[in-house]
Amino acid sequence: MAFLQLQGVSMGYGPASRRTEVLADIDLEIEEGEFVAIVGYSGSGKTTLMSILAGLLRPESGKVLFDGQDTPGPGPDRGLVFQNYSLLPWLTVYENVALAVDQVFPKLSDAERRQHTDRFVAMVNLTPARDKRPHELSGGMRQRVSVARTLSMQPKVLLLDEPLGALDALTRATLQDEISRIRLAEKQTVVLITNDPDEAILLADRVIPLTAGPRATLGPSIPVILPQPRDRRTLHQSYDFKQIRQEVIGYLLKATSRHRTTLSRSLVLPDVEPEDITHHSQRFFGSGRRARRPSELKTETVEVEL
Amino acid sequence: MKNQWHRFDFILLPVLGGIFILLLWHISSHTWSGDLPDPAKTWHESKPYVLDPWGKRGELDQGILRFTLLSLGLVAKGYAIALILGTPIGFCLGLSPTFTKIFDPIIQILRPVSPLAWLPLGMVLFAKIKGINITEIAALFTIALCSMWPTVLNTAVGVRAIPTDYLNVARVLKLSRWKTLTRVMIPATLPYMFTGFRLSLGIAWLVIVAAEMLTGRPGVGGFLWQQYNALVYEQIILCILTIGGTGFILDRLMSVIERRFKTA
Ligand SMILES: Nc1ncnc2c1ncn2[C@@H]1O[C@H](COP(=O)(O)OP(=O)(O)O)[C@@H](O)[C@H]1O
Numbered sequence: 001m002a003f004l005q006l007q008g009v010s011m012g013y014g015p016a017s018r019r020t021e022v023l024a025d026i027d028l029e030i031e032e033g034e035f036v037a038i039v040g041y042s043g044s045g046k047t048t049l050m051s052i053l054a055g056l057l058r059p060e061s062g063k064v065l066f067d068g069q070d071t072p073g074p075g076p077d078r079g080l081v082f083q084n085y086s087l088l089p090w091l092t093v094y095e096n097v098a099l100a101v102d103q104v105f106p107k108l109s110d111a112e113r114r115q116h117t118d119r120f121v122a123m124v125n126l127t128p129a130r131d132k133r134p135h136e137l138s139g140g141m142r143q144r145v146s147v148a149r150t151l152s153m154q155p156k157v158l159l160l161d162e163p164l165g166a167l168d169a170l171t172r173a174t175l176q177d178e179i180s181r182i183r184l185a186e187k188q189t190v191v192l193i194t195n196d197p198d199e200a201i202l203l204a205d206r207v208i209p210l211t212a213g214p215r216a217t218l219g220p221s222i223p224v225i226l227p228q229p230r231d232r233r234t235l236h237q238s239y240d241f242k243q244i245r246q247e248v249i250g251y252l253l254k255a256t257s258r259h260r261t262t263l264s265r266s267l268v269l270p271d272v273e274p275e276d277i278t279h280h281s282q283r284f285f286g287s288g289r290r291a292r293r294p295s296e297l298k299t300e301t302v303e304v305e306l
Numbered sequence: 307m308k309n310q311w312h313r314f315d316f317i318l319l320p321v322l323g324g325i326f327i328l329l330l331w332h333i334s335s336h337t338w339s340g341d342l343p344d345p346a347k348t349w350h351e352s353k354p355y356v357l358d359p360w361g362k363r364g365e366l367d368q369g370i371l372r373f374t375l376l377s378l379g380l381v382a383k384g385y386a387i388a389l390i391l392g393t394p395i396g397f398c399l400g401l402s403p404t405f406t407k408i409f410d411p412i413i414q415i416l417r418p419v420s421p422l423a424w425l426p427l428g429m430v431l432f433a434k435i436k437g438i439n440i441t442e443i444a445a446l447f448t449i450a451l452c453s454m455w456p457t458v459l460n461t462a463v464g465v466r467a468i469p470t471d472y473l474n475v476a477r478v479l480k481l482s483r484w485k486t487l488t489r490v491m492i493p494a495t496l497p498y499m500f501t502g503f504r505l506s507l508g509i510a511w512l513v514i515v516a517a518e519m520l521t522g523r524p525g526v527g528g529f530l531w532q533q534y535n536a537l538v539y540e541q542i543i544l545c546i547l548t549i550g551g552t553g554f555i556l557d558r559l560m561s562v563i564e565r566r567f568k569t570a
């Protein structure tokens with residue numbers, strides 16, 4: 001049986017009158033030691049999916065199985081790195097990590113806990129900033145504190161919710177390398193949610209597309225058969241990389257266009273506007289169509305996303 | 307040349323305002339308001355109280371700082387009661403919609419009641435309890451009841467405004483209820499709580515004057531009322547200035563504290 005598993009999970013928000021169906025029929029299996037990336041549009045329900053995996057939200061239907069337990073509540077064994085870092089602003093870097101360490105390892109001595117906390121602050125290269133408050137840190141540093149806090153709990157699975165989404169490209173690249181290094185060193189099970197297919201392919205063993213909402217669902221999982229650790233500079237030239245990228249993006253685009261339909265409706269407009277100059281000019285370019293008034297347009301076709 | 311003057315604006319302009327009011331006061335006392343002592347007379351009669359601020363010649367004849375300290379002492383006690391009761395009530399309101407539904411209407415009705423109305427109730431309420439100073443207890447009751455509301459309401463708003471993410475952090479860490487309260491909820495609410503504390507202190511200081519007047523307790527307000535009843539009008543203005551100045555200083559002190567917690 002898989003280590004972390006979703007079976008037929010559906011989720012929506014709001015009462016029946018103002019309902020948004022967010023996720024529908026999600027099936028997912030993650031094995032121990034695997035790095036799975038889920039790629040999807042923003043607003044499609046990625047954070048909702050992650051909250052369900054972390055146990056913060058209970059799915060409206062379907063099952064979450066984790067390490068043999070049926071739909072367990074949240075806990076430190078599923079370490080979630082929040083999309084917006086969620087550091088406690090009144091605590092320093094060290095204290096934010098220590099809060100987690102003190103809670104998860106109550107049996108260790110004070111000295112051991114201090115040492116453990118320091119180790120994880122050092123792991124994300126934040127020892128020089130250990131006594132700073134979050135508002136004194138850059139976005140990338142805050143994200144690293146958030147990662148350190150979660151890793152320090154030594155979770156069985158690491159859940160990363162668009163961890164690098166708010167960062168600039170250079171910081172993002174550095175942190176991608178850090179995540180990759182930590183993951184390989186600790187043989188950590190990781191679920192990464194991202195809106196960047198390149199990031200997913202760079203880091204993951206398997207990429208799963210999440211279609212656009214409402215009623216977003218997971219597509220087929222696409223294995224990334226490239227050796228780890230991967231080098232972003234050579235990766236982009238690799239034929240396999242391009243192939244996988246094509247497959248992921250192609251699936252997302254296709255799934256989205258299926259959602260699109262067209263709506264036609266008749267328009268009744270008063271005949272008070274002048275002739276449309278833009279249409280008039282067509283005459284000079286050989287179409288021969290006479291100029292027309294906007295009020296002559298009797299129907300309108302718009303593309304809508306459902 | 308012009309810029310030279312602008313540099314002293316911060317002191318010159320307020321002084322100008324003061325002179326204007328003094329002038330208005332002087333003219334009023336010599337024209338349409340015959341009973342109002344003019345500034346010079348007021349100062350002359352107030353001198354003993356100001357120049358010997360710690361003097362004590364009788365229960366209601368003491369130096370002005372001595373009176374202020376007496377009033378402040380009473381305010382401190384009433385204010386402490388208000389905070390000790392108001393903060394937990396605010397937390398309950400913020401945490402529990404049921405609690406809010408039960409008590410919010412009552413709070414909304416009690417909140418606008420004037421201290422002048424609470425004080426007689428306090429006197430009646432504690433009249434049968436032996437071994438207490440009834441006027442002091444009634445005054446404390448009034449101060450606490452009137453000044454509690456900003457603390458209650460701001461704390462409740464602060465608790466409701468705690469970001470869900472902070473609570474989710476507590477859930478992922480499996481913090482106990484007690485630890486969630488002390489390590490996450492209280493720190494997250496502190497800025498709101500301190501805004502409430504500052505407003506409450508302002509009200510407590512407003513109420514003290516009324517409470518002292520009604521009970522005749524020694525203090526700035528009691529002194530003011532006694533002098534008025536004795537037809538000695540010179541010290542009324544001294545008392546008003548003292549009350550205003552003290553209130554201003556208290557408010558400044560509280561905003562300094564409040565700002566420290568805002569950045570947290
Ligand atoms: N607590 C909530 N209440 C109501 N609607 C929500 C809530 N959280 C998210 N949604 C809606 O669910 C959809 C998916 O949100 P989210 O999971 O945050 O998407 P993503 O993380 O992919 O950007 C959005 O349309 C959002 O408006």
Ligand SMILES: [Mg+2]
Binds near residue numbers: 048
């Ligand atoms: Mg999100």
